[in-house]
Amino acid sequence: MIDVQNLTKRFGDTTAVENLSFEVGPGRVTGFLGPNGAGKTTTMRIVLGLDSPSSGAATVAGSAYRDLHDPMRTVGALLAAGHVHPGRSARDHLRMLAAVGGVGDSRVDAVLSTVGLADAASQRTGAFSLGMLQRLGIAAALLGDPPILILDEPVNGLDTDGIRWVRSLLRTFADEGRTVLLSSHVMSEMELIADHLVVIGAGRLLADEPLRDFIDRHSGHSVRVASAADVALGARLRERGAHVDVDGGGLLVRGLDARTIGGISVSAEIPLTELIPIRKTLEDVYTGLVEEHGRHRAKTEVY
Numbered sequence: 001m002i003d004v005q006n007l008t009k010r011f012g013d014t015t016a017v018e019n020l021s022f023e024v025g026p027g028r029v030t031g032f033l034g035p036n037g038a039g040k041t042t043t044m045r046i047v048l049g050l051d052s053p054s055s056g057a058a059t060v061a062g063s064a065y066r067d068l069h070d071p072m073r074t075v076g077a078l079l080a081a082g083h084v085h086p087g088r089s090a091r092d093h094l095r096m097l098a099a100v101g102g103v104g105d106s107r108v109d110a111v112l113s114t115v116g117l118a119d120a121a122s123q124r125t126g127a128f129s130l131g132m133l134q135r136l137g138i139a140a141a142l143l144g145d146p147p148i149l150i151l152d153e154p155v156n157g158l159d160t161d162g163i164r165w166v167r168s169l170l171r172t173f174a175d176e177g178r179t180v181l182l183s184s185h186v187m188s189e190m191e192l193i194a195d196h197l198v199v200i201g202a203g204r205l206l207a208d209e210p211l212r213d214f215i216d217r218h219s220g221h222s223v224r225v226a227s228a229a230d231v232a233l234g235a236r237l238r239e240r241g242a243h244v245d246v247d248g249g250g251l252l253v254r255g256l257d258a259r260t261i262g263g264i265s266v267s268a269e270i271p272l273t274e275l276i277p278i279r280k281t282l283e284d285v286y287t288g289l290v291e292e293h294g295r296h297r298a299k300t301e302v303y
């Protein structure tokens, strides 16, 4: 469990995080979303004891990071790939980290194989691609076999296979009852990986709910309908408060769900030939929410 309570962080005049509270629970993948500069990295750094808060607190498994008895076996983190000595091999890099964290050498080859770098273990990391460095960063996070993982943009630089691999790794991790907090700008990927979302804007909490609820709540009802008598059906639907547009060979109906539209067509004795609820994607919903938040901020800053 990761617990962030009333967290505020200021850098001079910049408030990076403002009175932010949320919990990241076990057994699910929690996506951490927000536009550039929203405060995600700052929050993750504070959770990992790399920055101190101006006020409020963050704990991991019940303790502040600096008070953890065995940090590497409690939480694994990937904040930015690439901080690796280029002359060192992948295996030596991980051995050094394992020694510092008090983790046995046997884990080094185990994690190299988990991340698909077993064959490159002796190569200098200076010759690694961005994708290989990401895999090495994830290997380092897994060294202590921790129950909690915090990953900032883990799919950066990965190809399709690599992205699929991260997805299945995190799914397995969550299904084992572990805790995963993950940030990504790739919404299509986040939609496939995350069970739960924490969304922030300008350092403040905008949403903290299951991904499905987030999409449903912000989607509104939108249904494509076609029938034997679109004009008559459209009139009935408008009477019931729907917004109806003619859409190709049918109608696009907003404001009523598919079940209600079906009921109206039955009582009007107008057979339907199409009834398709339209779901928004995470990207649609997220972009809308961030734009709305930006407009609201601009307004409150002007007045």
Ligand SMILES: Nc1ncnc2c1ncn2[C@@H]1O[C@H](COP(=O)(O)OP(=O)(O)OP(=O)(O)O)[C@@H](O)[C@H]1O
Pocket: 011, 014, 015, 016, 034, 035, 036, 037, 038, 039, 040, 041, 042, 043
């Ligand atoms: N060390 C620092 N000194 C001064 N300002 C900082 C520092 N770290 C972050 N900031 C500022 O705090 C705000 C939040 O930054 P942060 O990196 O946490 O956002 P983010 O959500 O991770 O953004 P991105 O998605 O671009 O990585 C930004 O305005 C940033 O410029």
